[in-house]
Amino acid sequence: MSSQFHLSLVMLTITTASDRVIPDLIRKFSFAHLYDTVVALNPVVTAFWLTGFLISLQICLSILTRSYAWNDRFWTFIPFAYAVLYTLHPLINQDRRTNSSLDLRLAVMCSLVLMWSLRLTYGSACRGYYKPGTLDYRYPWLRANIVKNDALFPIAYAILVCGMMTVLLALASSPLYFAWVGRGLSPKFTFVDGVASIGMLFGIVLEAVADFQQQRFQRLKANWLKNSERQSDAANDLSSEEVADLKNGFLQSGLFAWSRHPNYFAEMMVWCSFYLFSVSPSSLWVNWTMSGAVMYIILFQITTLLTEAISRQKYPAYDDYRKRVSRLIPSPLSRRAAPFVKGSKED
Numbered sequence: 001m002s003s004q005f006h007l008s009l010v011m012l013t014i015t016t017a018s019d020r021v022i023p024d025l026i027r028k029f030s031f032a033h034l035y036d037t038v039v040a041l042n043p044v045v046t047a048f049w050l051t052g053f054l055i056s057l058q059i060c061l062s063i064l065t066r067s068y069a070w071n072d073r074f075w076t077f078i079p080f081a082y083a084v085l086y087t088l089h090p091l092i093n094q095d096r097r098t099n100s101s102l103d104l105r106l107a108v109m110c111s112l113v114l115m116w117s118l119r120l121t122y123g124s125a126c127r128g129y130y131k132p133g134t135l136d137y138r139y140p141w142l143r144a145n146i147v148k149n150d151a152l153f154p155i156a157y158a159i160l161v162c163g164m165m166t167v168l169l170a171l172a173s174s175p176l177y178f179a180w181v182g183r184g185l186s187p188k189f190t191f192v193d194g195v196a197s198i199g200m201l202f203g204i205v206l207e208a209v210a211d212f213q214q215q216r217f218q219r220l221k222a223n224w225l226k227n228s229e230r231q232s233d234a235a236n237d238l239s240s241e242e243v244a245d246l247k248n249g250f251l252q253s254g255l256f257a258w259s260r261h262p263n264y265f266a267e268m269m270v271w272c273s274f275y276l277f278s279v280s281p282s283s284l285w286v287n288w289t290m291s292g293a294v295m296y297i298i299l300f301q302i303t304t305l306l307t308e309a310i311s312r313q314k315y316p317a318y319d320d321y322r323k324r325v326s327r328l329i330p331s332p333l334s335r336r337a338a339p340f341v342k343g344s345k346e347d
Contacts, residue, residue: 043086043089043177046085047082047086047170047173047177048170051166051167055163055166057074058070058162062162067132067133068161069129069134069136070162071166072124074166075124075165076124077117078173079116079169079173080110080113082113083109083110083113083114084110086177087103089180090102090103103180103184103188104188104189105179105182105188105193106176106180106183108193108197109175109179109277112200112201112204115201115204116270119204119207119208123215137310138306138307138310141306168292168296170292171289171291172271172274173292174278174288174291175274175275175276175292177289178282178287179281181282182280182281190280192280195273196273196275196276196277196279199272199276200269200270203268203270206262206266207263207267207270210255210256210262210266211263213254213256214251217242217245221246241253248321249315249317250311250318257334258325258331258334259325259328259334260304260321260325260326260327261304262330264304264328265329267300268293268296268297271293271296272293272297304327
């Protein structure tokens, strides 16, 4: 079957089920009835409803708390929620085709998404995203430079962040649908699935290393700026590269000597690899679930432009760094960090 047919079938399933089930739930709502309904439904329908619920919940919380941090807090959990939904559905629904056994491909996918979620949750906690009042540094910049109207910013946040970003995660997780459709079929795990597993695992590890290096640098930077009168003594305990990075104000060593954004590259690698899990069960190298990986790539092109616009304003040495080091894909052609550039802004 073609990818267009699969997508049309999915949309028809969602529309038909929603038209039939929603009025019934409204008419005789109870949590027991809701559970029975969800278990009986095709999980793609439940995933569609879950996406709408998560978008609405983030918008409501942002209004009630006057905080724009909710999407960052939900981001780390959303793909795992979809993974659990598709993986456990055959067990809860007592699917006869699999004798209620756990499907290997779905189990591997769910495990990898759990690893991704745990790593990102830890990183977000280290950045303080779960603390009240904490906000990603890019939001104030966007508010000051892009969406300057105070009345428009909440609307932009609701549509572009809560809405589009949650839809992006739903689409990035959509290869789970094909794995669910192909559950119980032989072979249960293919060479392509193995490549997807290795690629995703490598991306998770690479991102963890990049985040560790960045967090370590931020701790060193905070101590460096706090004890400005003792910087010469502190420099004795650091390498020349670390001292140069601290004086310039941003990280240029480790993985960041090969790529300006190794964590972004790793994140794109994770979800492009995840897409490969849809190939064997769908028998299609190109199918509609690729939209999630494509949207992820587009997102990080935009995020990179935004991040670098901020960095170029803060650090005079950043333009030289851009000339020497690859933007996203780690490259051996990238050159080592230049000496400290006088006049760099530190914060």
